[in-house]
Amino acid sequence: MKKLVILGAGLAGTMMANKLRKSLDKNVWSITVVDKDESHYYQPGFLFIPFGIYTEEDVVQPKQKFFPDGVDVHYSDINKIEPETNRVLLENGENLDYDYLIIATGTDIRPDETEGMKDKLWHKSIFDFYTLEGALALASFFETWKGGKLVLNIAEMPIKCPVAPLEFVFLADDFFKKKGIRDKVEISLVTPLPDAFTKPVAASKFGDSLSKRNINLITEFSIGRVDNDAMKIVSWDEREVPFDVLVSIPTNMGTRAIERSGIGDEFNYVPTDRHTLRAKEWENIFVIGDATDLPSSKAGSVAHFEGDILFENFMAVVEGREPEASFDGHANCFIETGNGKGLLIDFNYDTEPLPGKFPIPGIGPFTLLEESAMNHWGKMMFRWFYWNALIKGKELPIDSHMSMRGKVVPDEAEFVGAK
Amino acid sequence: MTTTTLANKTLEIDAEGFLKDHTQWSRDIAKELAGQEGITELTDRHWAVVDFMRKEYEENGDGPSIRKLTKESGVPTKELYQLFPKGPAKKAAKIAGIPKPTGCI
Numbered sequence: 001m002k003k004l005v006i007l008g009a010g011l012a013g014t015m016m017a018n019k020l021r022k023s024l025d026k027n028v029w030s031i032t033v034v035d036k037d038e039s040h041y042y043q044p045g046f047l048f049i050p051f052g053i054y055t056e057e058d059v060v061q062p063k064q065k066f067f068p069d070g071v072d073v074h075y076s077d078i079n080k081i082e083p084e085t086n087r088v089l090l091e092n093g094e095n096l097d098y099d100y101l102i103i104a105t106g107t108d109i110r111p112d113e114t115e116g117m118k119d120k121l122w123h124k125s126i127f128d129f130y131t132l133e134g135a136l137a138l139a140s141f142f143e144t145w146k147g148g149k150l151v152l153n154i155a156e157m158p159i160k161c162p163v164a165p166l167e168f169v170f171l172a173d174d175f176f177k178k179k180g181i182r183d184k185v186e187i188s189l190v191t192p193l194p195d196a197f198t199k200p201v202a203a204s205k206f207g208d209s210l211s212k213r214n215i216n217l218i219t220e221f222s223i224g225r226v227d228n229d230a231m232k233i234v235s236w237d238e239r240e241v242p243f244d245v246l247v248s249i250p251t252n253m254g255t256r257a258i259e260r261s262g263i264g265d266e267f268n269y270v271p272t273d274r275h276t277l278r279a280k281e282w283e284n285i286f287v288i289g290d291a292t293d294l295p296s297s298k299a300g301s302v303a304h305f306e307g308d309i310l311f312e313n314f315m316a317v318v319e320g321r322e323p324e325a326s327f328d329g330h331a332n333c334f335i336e337t338g339n340g341k342g343l344l345i346d347f348n349y350d351t352e353p354l355p356g357k358f359p360i361p362g363i364g365p366f367t368l369l370e371e372s373a374m375n376h377w378g379k380m381m382f383r384w385f386y387w388n389a390l391i392k393g394k395e396l397p398i399d400s401h402m403s404m405r406g407k408v409v410p411d412e413a414e415f416v417g418a419k
Numbered sequence: 420m421t422t423t424t425l426a427n428k429t430l431e432i433d434a435e436g437f438l439k440d441h442t443q444w445s446r447d448i449a450k451e452l453a454g455q456e457g458i459t460e461l462t463d464r465h466w467a468v469v470d471f472m473r474k475e476y477e478e479n480g481d482g483p484s485i486r487k488l489t490k491e492s493g494v495p496t497k498e499l500y501q502l503f504p505k506g507p508a509k510k511a512a513k514i515a516g517i518p519k520p521t522g523c524i
Contacts, residue, residue, distance in 0.1 A: 224496070266484060267484070
């Protein structure tokens with residue numbers, strides 16, 4: 001028997017188990033999946049919980065539901081990966097040998113990486129919304145909050161879902177307007193980036209969207225510590241931003257097992273070939289989703305597009321061919337802007353998000369980089385696609401490579417002010 | 420194509436002022452680039468960071484993140500921000516004559 005071990009059963013790992021179980025002969029290949037958690041979280045839904053749009057039930061399902069027959073599942077933390085001996089040691093004491101390994105262990109928030117973050121105000125006046133507990137705690141805080149300074153801070157790049165901080169402040173603006181206390185809430189987005197977003201055309205667009213909503217944008221702010229007594233965040237170069245409630249996107253890092261195994265970079269991400277998705281150091285290890293060090297967004301859509309490429313390359317390698325499928329960094333993200341509207345961006349390694357129509361040129365139904373109600377419905381429908389198609393590795397009507405069809409390349413001069 | 424003249428040498432640069440060819444770099448060029456970034460004097464600590472940036476780029480084809488700088492150059496984060504205010508990874512990369520690190524997305 002040949003042994004494939006998949007580490008991590010989030011979107012990427014579960015999807016690969018489904019895709020590969022269909023194509024790998026059960027008499028020849030065993031597939032083993034490892035994850036510490038028996039619940040699967042629809043992470044894009046966490047954003048909506050603080051504003052009472054989604055509840056816990058909307059975002060949690062048992063993982064077991066999504067595994068195909070013929071996959072052996074182990075619920076345990078990973079202690080260590082040993083690539084030299086093709087072995088994974090689990091926290092529960094089991095050892096798994098493998099012929100091929102797929103690492104899909106994702107990324108976690110690490111509030112402990114910033115001094116004073118996980119201190120006495122944690123989940124009292126300082127919240128995250130990248131975990132279910134954080135999002136729920138913030139929801140109950142907002143229920144009774146009477147207003148004050150709301151500060152959204154990105155601790156350090158890269159982060160999972162780089163549009164989430166923008167969506168959060170847009171939804172907060174809408175939420176407090178509807179509550180009738182928007183005039184009592186001062187909203188600030190405090191980022192280490194020089195702009196509202198990582199790419200210039202979209203950054204300019206988002207910058208306008210922020211100022212239209214009277215949301216402050218404070219840039220090039222790298223948080224050094226949180227002062228719990230004075231309730232302020234302080235940058236490494238001693239700038240200060242006071243808060244009444246701090247919503248933090250803490251430092252994101254890959255799982256500690258990667259660090260323990262000595263196979264990651266300084267963020268515990270695994271160095272990965274940006275096109276083939278094979279680990280740079282080992283020919284029998286592939287990496288997918290947030291666990292890679294690729295210069296692409298850490299997002300579900302990226303994992304989905306990578307899935308198609310990884311599947312082709314995996315099959316090629318086990319059949320003795322060269323891995324020829326090439327990932328282009330494709331990402332496709334719906335961005336909630338509040339008031340029943342949304343934006344859509346579609347981009348890759350080389351092409352930044354541009355305006356236009358998607359997926360059918362001139363028609364849509366989705367509009368790129370412009371707010372529309374249809375884009376909002378796209379985001380809402382996405383949850384259904386996620387639970388019913390994406391996670392099971394089914395095809396979606398979107399090519400895994402980004403297409404320039406329907407996109408409009410703006411005059412460069414128009415966006416000179418963007419940087 | 421954009422060019423600039425630094426230390427009496429004509430050099431190709433990108434839209435953000437990063438040198439296109441790191442092999443054309445010299446310590447005199449670094450001093451002038453630092454001046455453009457508002458750093459009037461490059462101390463031994465600055466040079467320690469600049470040299471680390473160049474070594475990283477030559478070994479890995481990319482400049483390091485701030486996290487890696489702190490972890491491996493021996494210069495703590497706080498000091499990095501004093502030496503290269505606002506964006507140490509980006510500023511030090513520019514002065515070191517290497518492209519903008521991809522981590523600074």
